[in-house]
Amino acid sequence: YDDRDGKIWMDGTLVEWRDANVHILSHALHYASSVFEGERCYDGKVFKSREHSKRLLKSGELMDMDIPYTVDQIEAAKKQVLDVNGLTNAYVRVLAFRGAGEDMGVAASRNPIRMAVTAWEWGNYYGDAKMKGAKLDIAKWKRPSPETIPVAAKAAGLYMICTMSKHAAEAKGCSDAMFLDYRGYVAEATGANIFFVKDGEVHTPLPDAILNGLTRQSVIGMLKDRQIKVHERHIMPEELEGFEQCWLTGSAAEVTPVGQIGDYHFEVGALTREMSDAYEKLVRS
Ligand code: PMP
Secondary structure: OOOOOOOEEEEOOOEEEEOOOOOOHHHHHOOOOOEEEEEEEEOOOOOOHHHHHHHHHHHHHHHOOOOOOOOHHHHHHHHHHHHHHOOOOEEEEEEEEEEEOOOOOOOOOOOOOOEEEEEHHHOOOOOHHHHOOOEEEEEEEOOOOOOOOOOOEEEEHHHHHHHHHHHHHHHHHOOOOEEEEEOOOOEEEOOOEEEEEOOOEEEEEOOOOOOOHHHHHHHHHHHHOOOOEEEEEOOOOHHHOOOOEEEEHHHHHEEEEEEOOOOOOOOOOOHHHHHHHHHHHOOOO
């Protein structure tokens, strides 16, 4: 994947895709000191671009990383990468990380915070599940308490159990895993938020131990515009039995229907379809 044509923005300049390397002693590789964003560009415009850039800076702040760029500079970098690679519909990955430097221990406040922006074409995050409904495993790991790690940060360290859980899910023939949180409440998938439908009303976990996704917020807004009741609340896993529909939201996942979680089954129903279509319209409007 690294040996291809294209340009990547690194620390203020464009470098060849195949030369976008870091030193093996980069702090981030050893201690997960990195934060990132996943965004999508639709017809030449990155959806909620500034919100993503602001969240990146916020994640840095939460993780004690002083990212040396402003929102405007990050916006300019994204535009430059999309333009130079001739991309109008693409996934955009912005990464800020602690590089190699004076320190190689856990503490490395003197090491530079570096940034890179990459963009590439990426189709449906869950492949054909987008049409027929994804099958999810229930992860054996739990989303951590906000007293364990800043859960509002989109930080690499929070993704280790995501990778482990998604690998385990895929080994069972599932597309993804759904996490419970440290209290046992329904939380989120490994890279997406989760919604349920029952009796024409929508239920979704409170964002108190999960990432309050930008897509989640857009979808809640669209539901409220339609006068559909949205209950943001703690959801027990046993409640899955009574839910009729389920979908995931995320910048990469967009709105993806869920057909099954563990032994619980859901229909890909009208509201799920409506939200998926409405989101597609919204991002291109
Ligand atoms: N939860 C997790 C763990 C994620 O990685 C993501 C993707 N960023 C989301 C939720 C959804 O966030 P967003 O809608 O902002 O992409």
